[in-house]
Amino acid sequence: MFARFAAGFVLAIGLAAPALAHGPARLKTEQSVVLDAPVAEVWSVVGNFSDPSWDPSTESFTQAKNEKGATRERVLKTGGAVTEELMRLDPAKHAISVRFVSDNIAAVKASNYAAHITLKEEGGKTRVDWRGAFYRAFPQNDPPADLNDEASTEAVRAHHQAGLDALAARFGKVN
Secondary structure, three states, X not given: OHHHHHHHHHHHHHHHHHHHOOOOOOEEEEEEEEEOOOHHHHHHHHOOOOOHHHOOOEEEEOOOOOOOOOEXXXXXXXXXXXEEEEXXXXXXXXXXXXXXXXXXXXXXXXXXXXXXXXXXXXXXXXXXXXXXXXXXXXXXXXXXXXXXXXXXXXXXXXXHHHHHHHHHHHHOEOO
């Protein structure tokens, strides 16, 4: 009887162990702004992977092709650099997706970062939706406060907001 109980207990512990090993959850952000400009005008800036100078975090960058799989390096004003890959470019749907090829936690407090920007026409104006998906900067359990879920999410939100604010300054924002 005890042997069956012990075997069942060991089996139960063995099945439960993988559940305990699960890492951090994928985090997401979504922000938007409506610009006082037609979609085609905004797309000529946002949809141009080869020129990320519209993003205020960019100090300098390497030229890249506007085709899926292309990579570019951006040196950031805050220091450090990120290498990005163009995952999707759909001019018909005014959608662009970019991901970091490798993490730079010092520059962006997130890992496995990917962004998706879409533009939608709204009465002659442009709605910009900027979504981010990423993991916190510290992948192990018990992250320090500056690298936890909240800090990583806030860092990504701040980056996106700065980009949206730059677009609003360039094209005008609809209230």
